Amino acid sequence: MHFDLKRVQLPNGISLDIVDEGPVDAPVLIFLHGFPENHRTWRHQIAHFQDRYRCIAPDQRGYRGSSKPQAVEAYTPDKLIGDVFLLADALAIPHFTIVGHDWGGAIAWGVAIGGQHARVTRAVIANAPHPVIFQRLLYTHPVQREASQYIRGFRDTANDALVKEHGLTALLLKEVKWDRPSAMEPEERDQLLRDWQNRDAAFGMLNYYRASPIDVPTMDAPFEIPAGWTPPALPKLTIPTLVIWALDDLALPAENLDGLEDIIDPLTIVQVPDCGHFVPWEAPDAVNAAMESFLAG
Numbered sequence: 370m371h372f373d374l375k376r377v378q379l380p381n382g383i384s385l386d387i388v389d390e391g392p393v394d395a396p397v398l399i400f401l402h403g404f405p406e407n408h409r410t411w412r413h414q415i416a417h418f419q420d421r422y423r424c425i426a427p428d429q430r431g432y433r434g435s436s437k438p439q440a441v442e443a444y445t446p447d448k449l450i451g452d453v454f455l456l457a458d459a460l461a462i463p464h465f466t467i468v469g470h471d472w473g474g475a476i477a478w479g480v481a482i483g484g485q486h487a488r489v490t491r492a493v494i495a496n497a498p499h500p501v502i503f504q505r506l507l508y509t510h511p512v513q514r515e516a517s518q519y520i521r522g523f524r525d526t527a528n529d530a531l532v533k534e535h536g537l538t539a540l541l542l543k544e545v546k547w548d549r550p551s552a553m554e555p556e557e558r559d560q561l562l563r564d565w566q567n568r569d570a571a572f573g574m575l576n577y578y579r580a581s582p583i584d585v586p587t588m589d590a591p592f593e594i595p596a597g598w599t600p601p602a603l604p605k606l607t608i609p610t611l612v613i614w615a616l617d618d619l620a621l622p623a624e625n626l627d628g629l630e631d632i633i634d635p636l637t638i639v640q641v642p643d644c645g646h647f648v649p650w651e652a653p654d655a656v657n658a659a660m661e662s663f664l665a666g
Contacts, residue, residue, distance in 0.1 A: 370412050372426075374434070379455040381448075383436045387456070388426040391419040397462050399453060400426040401480075403471020403497070405537060405565065405574050406647075407433050409557065410470055413653030414660065422664075425465075427456060429473070431573025433564055439572055444580040450479040454488065466491040466664070470649050472577055475500070478606075485608045492606070493660060495613040495648050498625040500583070501600045501632065506624060507585055508594050516620050519544040520585045523578040537571035538562060546619065552651050606633040611663040613656055615644035637663055 372388040379385065388408050398418060402410035408426040415424045428435045430452055431444065438444075453476065457465055467489050469477025474497020481492035498506070506513040522528060522544035531539050553561075565571060610633050616623055623640070630636055639659040644652040 370416055372408070372412070372415065374408075374428075377427075377456060377459050379452060379459060381451065381455060383430050383438075383452060383455075385427040385430065385436070385452065385456060386434045387428070388415060388424065389460070390415055391421070391423040393423060395421060395423045397423045397425060397457075397465035399457065399462075399465050399467055400424065401429065401453070401467070401469040401473030401476050402426070402432075403469075403473045403475075404577060405541065406471075406561065407564065409560075410473070410647070410649050411468070413650055414468070414657060417653075417657045418660070423462075425456070425460065425462075427452075429476075431576060432570060433567075437567075437569040437573040439569060439576075441576050441579045444573070444576040446476070446479055446581070449476045449577070450483060453480045454484065457488065464488060464490050466493065468493040468495075468660075469497055470495040471497055471646070473497070481608065481610065482603055482606055485606060489608060491608055491664070492610045493613070493663065494610065495656065496615055496618050496621055496646055498621055499629060499632065501603060502625055502628055504583060505594070505600070507583070508598070509592055510622075510624060511588075511592060512622050513624065514586060514592070515588060516546075516622070517585050518588065519546070519620075520578050520583070521587070523575050529572075532571050532575070533568060536568065537565035537574065540571075540575075541565070552645060552647065557650075603632075609635050609637070609663070609666070611637045611639065611659060613639050613641060613648060613659050615641045615646060615648035615652065617642070617644055618646040618648075620646050 374386040377385050400411040407428045411426050431437050467477045467480045474494045481489050641652050641655045649656050
């Protein structure tokens, strides 16, 4: 399953390699991949929907052949979200459905909240926590906090020498406990292993975590809301939103679904049993079916 890439120059100086498949005049789906992958996160969905939708899937900044600025401040959420709107502008796309997984889902939450109704008509989020709920769980939920300790490792510059010498793979082996290597096709994994040897890309990917405002306490910190903490002042999401959640995700327990109905309306939740974190390609039929039903509605 191969997709040609084309280069798009954004006015902010970032260049993105993107997949652009499907009829140019069809409704648009913009797919955002997560860490530590690329546009191929969505290979099964693009293949499934490209006959009826224009499917746009960038390698986001910091990844593969796209621009890889090395400064941490180049990866703040406003810049990552801004890339999506600038990409839509560059392709003359006035309205679109945003689809995101993992870090791509985190960006998709911001795109949906900031662009709802004016630019973004619908949102599809797969195993990516809403920022308000995620931060609360990091403070109060032992399982989520323990599962997120790898973020502290990714932020620790003491690990930079390891990455410079051995690539991103070495840090993943040290910090990540939620991957299931056997779930991915060998040829896809081999390509990722090659991608992770690019040192500029490695630090670009890590900078997503280093520039994020999310606070990950140590395991010995109290499991309570810190004095003075208030949730981010984000508006309610009022466009149709589908949240797909794989229930065997070791990085993100299903408690991330609790309370979504209070901040999203209309909301559809589809839970996928017996599936790990990388639901777009671990359970592609379930994701495609959920999206089919949602988009038809």
